[in-house]
Amino acid sequence: MTERVIIAGSGGQGVMLLGKVIAEAAMRQNKQVTYLPAYGPEVRGGTSHCMVTISDREIGSPYVTKADSLIILNNPSLERFKSKVKDDGLLILNSSLAKTDAYLKVKILQFPFTDIAVKLGNIKVANMVALGCYLEAKKIIKSQNILEVFKFMAPAGNPKILEVNEAALREGGKLFHG
Amino acid sequence: MEKKKILISGNEAIAEGALQAGCTFYAGYPITPQNELIAYMAKHMPKKGVFIQAESEPAAINMVYGAAAAGARSMTSSSSPGISLMQEGISYIAGSRLPAVIVNIMRGGPGLGNIAPAQSDYFQATRGGGHGDYHLIVLAPGSVQEAYDLTQTSFDLADKYRVPVMILGDGILGQMMEPVRLSAKKIKANTFKGWALTGCQGRKPNIVKSFFLREGALEEFNLKLQKNYELIRKKEERYEGLFLSDAKVILVAYGTMARIAKSVISQLRSAGKKVGLIRPISLWPFPQEPFNLKNKKIKYLVVEMSYGQMLEDVKLAVCGRQRIEFLGRSGGGVPSQEEMINKIKKIL
Amino acid sequence: MEKIFFRAESLYDVSTHYCPGCGHGIAHRLVAEVIDELGVREKTIGIAPVGCAVVAYDYWNFDCSEAAHGRALAVATAIKRVHPQNVVFTYQGDGDLAAIGTNETIHAANRGENLTVVFINNAVYGMTGGQMAPTTLLGQKTSTSIEGRQKEKHGYPLKISEMLALLPGVTYVERVSLQSPQEVLKAKRAIKQAFENQINNLGFSLVEVLSPCPTYWGQSPKEALDWIRDVMQKEFPLGRIK
Numbered sequence: 001m002t003e004r005v006i007i008a009g010s011g012g013q014g015v016m017l018l019g020k021v022i023a024e025a026a027m028r029q030n031k032q033v034t035y036l037p038a039y040g041p042e043v044r045g046g047t048s049h050c051m052v053t054i055s056d057r058e059i060g061s062p063y064v065t066k067a068d069s070l071i072i073l074n075n076p077s078l079e080r081f082k083s084k085v086k087d088d089g090l091l092i093l094n095s096s097l098a099k100t101d102a103y104l105k106v107k108i109l110q111f112p113f114t115d116i117a118v119k120l121g122n123i124k125v126a127n128m129v130a131l132g133c134y135l136e137a138k139k140i141i142k143s144q145n146i147l148e149v150f151k152f153m154a155p156a157g158n159p160k161i162l163e164v165n166e167a168a169l170r171e172g173g174k175l176f177h178g
Numbered sequence: 179m180e181k182k183k184i185l186i187s188g189n190e191a192i193a194e195g196a197l198q199a200g201c202t203f204y205a206g207y208p209i210t211p212q213n214e215l216i217a218y219m220a221k222h223m224p225k226k227g228v229f230i231q232a233e234s235e236p237a238a239i240n241m242v243y244g245a246a247a248a249g250a251r252s253m254t255s256s257s258s259p260g261i262s263l264m265q266e267g268i269s270y271i272a273g274s275r276l277p278a279v280i281v282n283i284m285r286g287g288p289g290l291g292n293i294a295p296a297q298s299d300y301f302q303a304t305r306g307g308g309h310g311d312y313h314l315i316v317l318a319p320g321s322v323q324e325a326y327d328l329t330q331t332s333f334d335l336a337d338k339y340r341v342p343v344m345i346l347g348d349g350i351l352g353q354m355m356e357p358v359r360l361s362a363k364k365i366k367a368n369t370f371k372g373w374a375l376t377g378c379q380g381r382k383p384n385i386v387k388s389f390f391l392r393e394g395a396l397e398e399f400n401l402k403l404q405k406n407y408e409l410i411r412k413k414e415e416r417y418e419g420l421f422l423s424d425a426k427v428i429l430v431a432y433g434t435m436a437r438i439a440k441s442v443i444s445q446l447r448s449a450g451k452k453v454g455l456i457r458p459i460s461l462w463p464f465p466q467e468p469f470n471l472k473n474k475k476i477k478y479l480v481v482e483m484s485y486g487q488m489l490e491d492v493k494l495a496v497c498g499r500q501r502i503e504f505l506g507r508s509g510g511g512v513p514s515q516e517e518m519i520n521k522i523k524k525i526l
Numbered sequence: 527m528e529k530i531f532f533r534a535e536s537l538y539d540v541s542t543h544y545c546p547g548c549g550h551g552i553a554h555r556l557v558a559e560v561i562d563e564l565g566v567r568e569k570t571i572g573i574a575p576v577g578c579a580v581v582a583y584d585y586w587n588f589d590c591s592e593a594a595h596g597r598a599l600a601v602a603t604a605i606k607r608v609h610p611q612n613v614v615f616t617y618q619g620d621g622d623l624a625a626i627g628t629n630e631t632i633h634a635a636n637r638g639e640n641l642t643v644v645f646i647n648n649a650v651y652g653m654t655g656g657q658m659a660p661t662t663l664l665g666q667k668t669s670t671s672i673e674g675r676q677k678e679k680h681g682y683p684l685k686i687s688e689m690l691a692l693l694p695g696v697t698y699v700e701r702v703s704l705q706s707p708q709e710v711l712k713a714k715r716a717i718k719q720a721f722e723n724q725i726n727n728l729g730f731s732l733v734e735v736l737s738p739c740p741t742y743w744g745q746s747p748k749e750a751l752d753w754i755r756d757v758m759q760k761e762f763p764l765g766r767i768k
């Protein structure tokens with residue numbers, strides 16, 4: 001098994017964090033994993049992306065030329081990365097901020113992650129709603145491990161952040177199951 | 179007992195490896211793509227150690243010179259333009275026979291270039307880089323785990339041979355995160371350095387210098403350096419070989435490029451193509467041994483994020499016995515798996 | 527009979543390579559005497575510059591490091607931070623401290639490093655053959671200011687001591703001269719003060735020493751001393767700056 005994921009959105013949408021959470025969880029499942037962030041002068045705004053590779057074997061290139069899964073959180077990122085997914089791949093799309101491309105052959109799961117995050121009370125967790133959806137669609141990473149990573153990464157003494165992220169993950173999972 | 183795995187970037191792994199190796203002095207100046215390293219050192223340097231954000235790269239490397247002269251395990255890190263600025267100090271460190279570790283997380287050049295990954299400082303690193311007849315031991319990790327492990331090795335080699343050691347990585351290695359198993363190895367106490375500057379109580383004064391004015395003195399000293407380098411050449415070649423017993427085409431690549439080469443090899447091997455890999459881990463001394471292959475029909479393909487720098491060392495090692503092909507991109511371009519496969523298909 | 531004049535223990539019994547009438551020999555001796563008087567020879571680590579005093583470690587009987595041109599204060603910063611219990615000083619010329627090493631000088635001073643600096647100002651590059659220094663006086667002829675230093679072309683003599691005195695990290699700055707025996711005694715007192723400050727953890731101390739270079743001033747040793755008094759001290763007034 002080798003799963004290559006590209007995650008993209010605008011700076012501030014938590015794209016890097018999402019990639020790191022997946023990588024941390026994969027490590028907890030004793031998978032080989034690489035996380036490669038795009039680095040540049042942009043800290044806020046602009047397009048931001050990262051690449052995560054999960055495998056049972058030694059990972060060669062950490063650079064993903066053709067992804068098994070794309071997680072896209074805004075429209076400019078869709079334009080930039082839609083050609084980088086395999087024909088039989090998966091596209092998870094934030095329909096709050098991006099439109100589908102009719103000609104894409106890939107399996108598309110599009111839901112309004114940002115709107116759902118707003119309803120949950122924190123727009124910043126749109127990334128975790130998308131993650132919940134991805135976990136159910138791909139079943140490579142167990143959500144139990146993601147929850148552990150949340151606890152590992154959450155700033156101490158802020159249980160509310162933990163709660164809203166967990167809620168986001170659950171909502172994302174529900175979306176997949178309809 | 180083995181410690182658990184943690185997910186960290188190459189930059190952080192080098193910093194953690196250094197601290198684990200007992201590095202008690204770090205001076206550096208910010209530059210992308212190695213900023214996580216200096217930040218990690220600022221945060222984690224133990225209280226009895228010293229962290230300084232220097233006013234420039236020349237200041238940083240000269241602080242490392244001073245700390246090394248004082249007997250501390252010392253390190254600096256930078257990226258290509260900053261390493262150019264440090265060449266003066268590196269030459270003095272080599273000339274004064276001081277141990278130090280210098281990290282170069284390479285970016286595109288020449289000039290200000292860009293911040294994309296590159297391997298175009300190979301010549302600078304392996305030929306000395308500054309003025310004078312000297313070498314650094316140059317180690318090129320291919321994974322975050324190896325970056326962590328080789329950093330510890332670097333300090334040991336620097337102390338053992340009293341030479342500067344460079345860890346040569348690229349922006350991808352620095353930025354990429356991978357699980358790292360931290361070694362449970364205890365921090366070695368700094369070994370006693372009889373030549374270090376500590377004040378001359380109970381002994382004759384120690385002098386740290388690279389200046390030899392008396393006629394013949396510098397040549398004498400340089401011959402000593404050369405003898406040391408000869409010993410290093412004999413003892414410290416490091417490489418990884420894959421499928422060398424049956425390969426018809428052998429890729430030669432280091433660092434991140436070798437990772438991409440491994441992806442290509444596993445793809446081609448599953449299609450029955452006999453492709454192998456030589457991954458030099460020590461770039462100086464450049465490994466000679468794996469190139470000592472008798473079969474004249476073997477072909478080498480050197481792949482770099484630069485335009486034929488390591489290629490020259492491969493040519494010297496192969497010594498005309500076999501054909502050598504080259505694929506290189508630079509300035510932010512990274513040779514892709516497709517480009518490598520196309521090239522290999524043409525050669526096979 | 528009581529011995530009242532003797533060689534400092536911190537000074538080797540060798541002759542120096544300096545030109546007749548040069549101030550370095552005197553300045554070396556002052557440093558050595560101060561170190562002996564403070565009883566810190568076995569704790570001292572000196573940093574020799576690039577310039578005429580490059581082999582100062584051949585004359586001083588304590589631990590020494592060379593530093594690349596201008597980098598003495600970066601080297602000293604690290605040594606002192608690694609060994610805070612030792613006494614660390616730099617000995618630098620005007621080209622070293624105030625031209626190529628200005629950056630290292632200003633930032634070590636601004637960090638308030640607990641160091642002692644002996645700054646030899648002889649208004650000329652000696653080792654390389656008499657070129658213009660940052661402290662060369664207006665009108666002073668050197669091999670690279672043939673008509674004499676002109677403000678339009680070369681700018682003004684750099685008063686780095688006054689500049690450094692502005693920095694809050696700097697504890698003590700004094701300018702002294704080797705122009706006469708009385709001034710030499712004052713110079714020694716200032717150097718001693720600068721070392722005592724370090725021993726008492728008071729921070730960055732610098733003593734600027736106006737020092738004769740008869741060879742590249744094109745003067746006899748006596749003329750050079752008079753020139754310091756009559757010309758150089760007008761541009762670089764003596765006394766405590768901070």
